[in-house]
């Protein structure tokens with residue numbers, strides 16, 4: 607079941623009169639005055655907060671000037687952590703700078719440290735610019751799966767001239783790319799129009815965002831109560847990367863383990879589960895550069911699916927998650943600090959999948975519309991209207 611249903615009487619066929627249907631629907635809409643509560647789950651950097659930002663753009667008023675100003679410092683810090691991590695990892699990966707003149711710039715950045723400079727001066731940006739032009743730096747950037755680099759590194763470093771300007775104000779696209787780890791739990795509320803074809807009106811949504819890194823997951827249980835549907839985010843492009851918080855664990859494997867925990871959690875039995883197979887843009891780039899998932903998931907070699915390498919890879923990742931929803935065996939109780947599973951669900955439930963690029967507003971608009979429609983159809987089906 608996708609949603610706990612409102613308590614309404616079924617349509618009485620003896621009273622075959624369209625007025626009765628209308629009355630029933632009005633009654634349903636009235637009784638359904640509770641907000642639909644959605645919870646975003648997934649590992650760190652899977653895209654949960656990016657979805658929240660998209661809801662703000664699509665269903666609230668977007669970002670005002672003050673909120674955009676607040677992001678400037680974070681975006682500049684994203685530039686710093688990107689260039690810092692790239693140049694710091696050149697030596698461990700035995701990649702030299704192509705232009706020896708850049709050694710001074712490399713030292714300048716390394717001396718600042720990860721925390722970043724007190725002021726982002728012209729001198730600072732000049733050093734970053736010279737480094738980002740260096741072919742050795744680019745080579746180290748290409749090998750970013752070997753170390754921890756934010757996904758938006760290239761996006762922001764390519765826009766350094768704009769971001770360095772004193773009157774820079776971030777665009778929606780910049781805000782969507784800005785990376786800030788979530789700690790604690792955030793909630794946004796918004797209203798969405800119900801299409802006329804589905805009897806109109808307005809529906810309230812509450813959407814909860816949590817931190818996805820291991821240390822944050824202990825807090826999740828606080829928001830499990832009364833959740834109607836979970837959107838589980840997967841960073842599909844992470845198949846060749848290890849976790850920030852545990853450099854021995856593959857990120858996609860961690861996502862699969864976490865998904866299994868969510869799927870089996872007895873606290874979430876009543877919630878519908880929708881998996882967002884996210885970061886499709888990055889996955890496509892990665893696969894088209896020749897990185898194959900077979901190096902990390904050897905079973906890919908036996909996977910049969912139509913289409914090009916990217917298409918096969920995305921369907922393979924989907925199959926990994928689908929397989930977990932079909933597994934029926936009972937598991938032992940797990941109560942480690944980082945996992946909240948207490949016992950497993952044994953009943954059949956449906957799980958829905960969407961391929962997404964959370965930074966693409968049009969894509970998220972379409973996916974949200976589909977998901978909303980599905981929820982409404984499900985409810986109306988269950989009260990016997992359709």
Ligand SMILES: Nc1nc2c(ncn2[C@@H]2O[C@H](COP(=O)(O)OP(=O)(O)OP(=O)(O)O)[C@@H](O)[C@H]2O)c(=O)[nH]1
Nearest residue numbers: 651652653654655656782783785788818885963964
């Ligand atoms: N290119 C691209 N970047 C994405 C996509 N989804 C998210 N990102 C970027 O990935 C980074 C991490 O996204 P977040 O939304 O902060 O991830 P999160 O799941 O909230 O992470 P935690 O708060 O640590 O749990 C951000 O810089 C996003 O802009 C995507 O589909 N494509």
Ligand SMILES: [Mg+2]
Nearest residue numbers: 654655787788
């Ligand atoms: Mg977040």
